Amino acid sequence: VRGEIVTVVGLGLMGGSLAAALKQGDTSVRLRGVDTDPHVIAQAVERQIVDEAATDLACGVSGSTVVVLATPVRTIIKLIGRLGPYLEKGCFLLDLGSTKVAVVEAMAALPAHVEAIGGHPLCGRESSGLAAADAALYQDKVFVLCPLPRTRPETLARAEALVRAVGARPLLSDPARHDRLVATTSHLPYLLAVSLIAAAEKVSADDSLLWKLVASGFRDASRLAASDVTMMTDILMTNRTAVSQALAECRAYLDKLAACIEAGDEGALQDVMQRARRRTGVRSGGERS
């Protein structure tokens, strides 16, 4: 990434952390930030996360060699529709959105001179905003890249270099496959966390002692429900089919467990429990602990 002029659009947790990691890694990279919130702009410059910043998109991306879109997914899609005329030849466009089919579709409609590639770094946290930005956020994380059919090998190589520059590990996937799998590994756990808290809230309406009987297991299982609501709505709304399928798979197992418990069928119950327990050693990258 030596000498690149990188504009990050959206200085939240993901965009801010990416800028911080790039700046920390290579002082020859010029970092620019774009955000609609002038307070965020001021904070990013003050913390030296970016070298310069703007609230205006056209101004912020003019003359850049790399533009990274780091807003909620549906804002990314809107920005792609507006950006084309402002991007110079040789500039490449990357996004950090958590769903890829709709984003890559929008990228395919960009003018021919714009090189684009879909991205999804698997390093979300339930915290959000520039205040939580951390140059180490991407370290050793999987960073999915979804090239377009027209993406040139040189552009893919530049994207991979950028991924490695922030400490992450590039993983190529096609967008539909990515979206189908993260529906189960990421969007489903979020919905389970929300449902768990909603159920607890309902039970606690009759007996507020419930909240005194919350221990670390409940907190771990419900942590994802703290995720930013706009970000999650965009994710769910751009991955409806795959999310519905993942929910249906999971509800089938919940129904099965419920039936075993009601019938007192310990054998069938323990079979599901044992299989799940054996899988809990799974780490990202597929290793087991």
Place this chain on the structure above:
Amino acid sequence: VRGEIVTVVGLGLMGGSLAAALKQGDTSVRLRGVDTDPHVIAQAVERQIVDEAATDLACGVSGSTVVVLATPVRTIIKLIGRLGPYLEKGCFLLDLGSTKVAVVEAMAALPAHVEAIGGHPLCGRESSGLAAADAALYQDKVFVLCPLPRTRPETLARAEALVRAVGARPLLSDPARHDRLVATTSHLPYLLAVSLIAAAEKVSADDSLLWKLVASGFRDASRLAASDVTMMTDILMTNRTAVSQALAECRAYLDKLAACIEAGDEGALQDVMQRARRRTGVRSGGERS
């Protein structure tokens, strides 16, 4: 707890940690361990978690002033049925089981000279066994006590002193109320974790790339599925009605979320998501972060 002779039956994570905490806190307490596994006995003596140990129940509890049952719940119930004749007058019996209705029912059938009280410390971990024992496990944790109608105030005071001696905070509850609430705060999150992993396992059978797309959110949400299967089976089987109700509440919210996603009803979706997000600051004891 000065001068008490405490026998802990079952030297796993919970029993071993309780013994270690008592021994660390007051050197006048005499600690005895009972476990069916001679290797565990040897390890507990070697690590000086107990002063003496036995594989024989009658021998291990003879002459004790406090007996703590720290096995899986259905073993606790069996032990209560056998223990009566071996306990001396003035000895009190406490258990650490995660469900309380069935345990307290069994305690009510003990001979009149035995004082008993149900207990449930909320400090489980997904690890298990004496190797994971930790004198700090109970520190600042809620420790539910369920007195029997016949439990004398002096016995309750002794139980509360023991709870405080290991660093925990006593909380009185009746057994049915406890079991109904922990079905939602503890048993439901376990079943959600199991179902999440089962669904992921099923999807991964067609596409094993799934395990490379697992990040910290999935691991947090599925962590409880690593819990000991015998322990969890006993818990679920002694709390079937409340667990079924908790599952039904949660499945109703999952159905609602699924319907919103399928219909594209963002308003209703965000309403559930926002409410859940506001609740995620909950800490045990009811404070919010």
